[in-house]
Amino acid sequence: MKSKPKIAIIKFASCDGCQLTLLDAEDELLAIADAVDLAHFAEASSRLDAGPYDVAIVEGSITTEDDRLRLLRLRDECRWMVTIGACATSGGIQALRNFADHEEFIRAVYATPETIHSLATSTPIASHVRVDFELRGCPVDKSQLLEVLSSLIAGHRPRTSTESVCQPCKRKGTICVVVAQGIPCLGPITQSGCGSICPAFDRGCYGCFGPTVQPNMAGHSQGVLLPRMSERDAVNLLRGFNAAAPSFQQESVRLWQITQTRDSTR
Amino acid sequence: MTPIHLGNNSDATSTSSKSSSNHTQDRNQWPHGFLPKEQFPAFIDLLNQSFDEVIGPRVDQGAIVYDAIRSASELPHGWTDVQSPGVYRLERKSSIDDSRIDPSCEEEYFGYNVGPHSWKKYLFPPLTTLMKSKKTTDGWQMEMTAEPIRRRVLLGVRACELAAIAIQDKVFLTSGTVDPIYQTRRNHLLIIAVNCTQAASTCFCTSMNSGPECRSGFDLAMTELSDGFLVEVGSDAGQTIFESLKLRTVTTDEIDRGRTRRARAVDQITKRMNTDGIRDRLLSQLENPHWNDIASRCLSCANCTMVCPTCFCSSVDEVHELTDDEIVRQRxxxxxxxxxISHLSGGPVRDTIRSRYRQWLTHKLATWIDQFDTSGCVGCGRCITWCPVGIDLTKEVATLCEESS
Structure with a gap:
């Protein structure tokens, strides 16, 4: 891109944590503001220019009909769309509703359920419109976000690794918590990007960056999770920030069905 | 003490590895001596005074890892490990009931088997800056990054690890292209090997003809006894240190005790891999349905290749700041x-776990021989222990080639 790209940062259902990652890039923020035209970034500025935009950076998932229509309009107003974070790329933690009775949740939580107009599911942006690049993470990683921005400025596709969380662990010298401590970990089937933080603090990976390109979910459950935890606990581990990422979802549903079949035969 | 000259030379353009100089001479020509345990801490101090860095074993994160050692008190004295496919447990030798442990040697400095780290990280670092380029008014200015030379001691190198270093010497120094980073680091090493006196259930160096006894490729080699170390010299650099230690000669009793202790390691190795004609046997099984069975268990997480002391794959990335005025080339x-890694025009060549596992195993054990005239496996067992689902390549090879394991 030769001239300064006009960028809008737009949110849907989300906690704003990924936008905060951008604000957290204090050392780079002035350079970013200098290199791009931040036309719409409500988290940082009251300047809210209307489209069209060169790039829309989208945080959050689609959980209401209003948001779905707003997203369709946004797609028409931007040349490229980049989604950031687990909500935008897989539906986020709020996609736990996809596995339950949405109406029941509304009745249990709200004093006046009739005023709530939300969809029965939380879905990623790419389920509704064409997305040019997805950046994973809950929240996204600062250096990966800067890579996305700098590649937009330089005009090439962002280079983010698709390797497993295990590989940064090994390069850093972090000792495998599965092998040395028997801790269940989603690292082998989770895409890297966070810098493999949790295993360095004696915790298993929570899967914040979603599944790898070709995750062997059943093999992972069989070899890593189930020798160390119950099927129910494995379901809960898989139903985290990327619960509705297709491979995580299919595996948690499969494990859940195993527990149901066992309960019914008791 | 007199200056220690490392390697065969300091000529950065030389492609020959240091192991070619002295280590292959008849071992009996070199002197042997006895280092009492009381003098061992002073020996570590001497190494620290004479070198920039002493790398050795220490306890960290529930395992025995390789890191900088500043005094003998940092070594894993009295610690050991218990290993099986997918499982590693750090234990106090005195607190476990295991027939593999010699009761007379519960308080050893080197009473453990190989762990999650390998010496590879000091010769072929996990992340390295190769080059920087800066945009100036006169165009791009390239700057090759030269690492500061660090003279390192590798303390506690096992026979399988010496074999692994010899294989990486072939890969990085003598197979055509010289890797300058590897070469510089390699030329400034002092290798102090330690003979194994026990073995893990995952060890199979005897099948790969790489151990457990250290035969070449070291400057000094030690065998730990309850009261001291048998010290053997393997090079001129080792000789210089040996002389400065002023060790007394070893007694017949000490030689016998050393032999008995080394034999314990041989006796404890139960894992086997049949390497007779393995290249042809494995390559004749490319369509064996058992690859599918392995692929149902393998997570393609790459842990085996990361812990392998001979795996050498790397990628090079250009990393740049927001404004692309400065670019750093990283490996x-x-x-x-x-x-x-196999992505070519149109997509990845090895697009299934089956094809990737098959590539790894057949390269490691078969086509590596075509490429480097040696197997890529030294039988250290790391890929077995550190596979999170415990895949054991010796069993997979036996099944693929239809042998009784």
Missing amino acids: RWDSCFNVD
């Missing part, structure tokens, strides 16, 4: 288990 460990 990082990569793996044949990553989909992207």
